[in-house]
Amino acid sequence: MGSLVAALAAGNFNDLTEITWGDGRGKILEKGKGLSLSLDNYSGSGFQSKREYLFGRFDMQLKLIPGNSAGTVTTFFLSSQGAGHDEIDFEFLGNVTGEPYTVHTNVYSQGKGNKEQQFHLWFDPTTAFHTYTIIWNSNRIVFLVDNIPIRVFNNHEALGVAFPKNPAMRVYASLWNADDWATQGGRVKADWSMAPFTASYRKFNTNACVWSAASSTSSCGVSKTDSVNNAQTWQTQELNANERNRLRWVQQKYMIYNYCTDAKRFSQGFSPECKHSRF
Numbered sequence: 068m069g070s071l072v073a074a075l076a077a078g079n080f081n082d083l084t085e086i087t088w089g090d091g092r093g094k095i096l097e098k099g100k101g102l103s104l105s106l107d108n109y110s111g112s113g114f115q116s117k118r119e120y121l122f123g124r125f126d127m128q129l130k131l132i133p134g135n136s137a138g139t140v141t142t143f144f145l146s147s148q149g150a151g152h153d154e155i156d157f158e159f160l161g162n163v164t165g166e167p168y169t170v171h172t173n174v175y176s177q178g179k180g181n182k183e184q185q186f187h188l189w190f191d192p193t194t195a196f197h198t199y200t201i202i203w204n205s206n207r208i209v210f211l212v213d214n215i216p217i218r219v220f221n222n223h224e225a226l227g228v229a230f231p232k233n234p235a236m237r238v239y240a241s242l243w244n245a246d247d248w249a250t251q252g253g254r255v256k257a258d259w260s261m262a263p264f265t266a267s268y269r270k271f272n273t274n275a276c277v278w279s280a281a282s283s284t285s286s287c288g289v290s291k292t293d294s295v296n297n298a299q300t301w302q303t304q305e306l307n308a309n310e311r312n313r314l315r316w317v318q319q320k321y322m323i324y325n326y327c328t329d330a331k332r333f334s335q336g337f338s339p340e341c342k343h344s345r346f
């Protein structure tokens with residue numbers, strides 16, 4: 068029972084996460100209510116969840132680096148370990164002052180990615196906290212920004228497309244230097260005179276199945292305060308008509324890259340799921 072309660076506890080970074088690298092550049096703040104990561108020209112920083120999960124809904128609020136964030140990448144993602152790993156990514160690519168952040172999304176399964184979609188946002192992500200969510204169940208992966216779906220990746224195993232469903236994954240977040248590629252294709256470098264760069268995280272919530280490696284089982288908790296329906300909707304999450312409209316709006320107005328339409332890169336043909344992207 069202990070694990071179920073922890074899985075549903077509202078976002079204390081001390082309980083749910085540990086800072087794993089960055090030599091003091093990552094800091095848990097306000098007794099676990101917040102967390103900040105920083106980057107200078109020596110190192111970035113990062114943290115990970117203490118637990119592994121096999122399906123769930125993962126919410127994080129982020130406030131991205133203000134001003135000139137060119138060359139930096141701030142992340143929030145799920146990943147398994149080892150060769151042939153699975154990964155579900157939110158990456159936030161910085162930009163020079165006044166130019167938009169790019170939200171980069173990708174899905175890796177059995178070590179294979181190449182499923183990028185990128186977006187600009189309809190707000191400035193550096194002035195306030197916004198909620199970024201990954202819903203992961205056995206049928207689909209949904210990426211949401213402030214509860215608006217921006218991308219759905221359906222399980223198309225029937226078409227021979229691998230889908231992340233095994234092994235369990237941890238939640239990770241990091242801030243690092245990627246000025247060889249991140250901003251305007253690597254043409255704009257980080258301005259280290261502005262360092263340290265700082266991104267802030269808060270309200271990390273998991274509503275997920277906690278994986279126990281010892282018993283090879285996962286337990287999906289329902290907290291006493293949630294109705295069964297509320298707590299478990301992520302497990303069957305399908306978009307309703309309103310959400311499909313919003314997804315279409317984001318994809319039409321804010322998507323700046325889609326691997327399913329990059330004919331130059333995929334001159335041998337698109338991945339089979341590209342024909343079936345349902346809204």
Ligand SMILES: *[C@@H]1O[C@H](CO)[C@@H](O)[C@H](O)[C@H]1NC(C)=O
Pocket residue numbers: 160161162163166167168169249250251252323
């Ligand atoms: C940075 O700004 C440029 C110009 O507005 C834009 O094309 C690009 O997508 C933005 N994001 C990144 C990461 O380069």
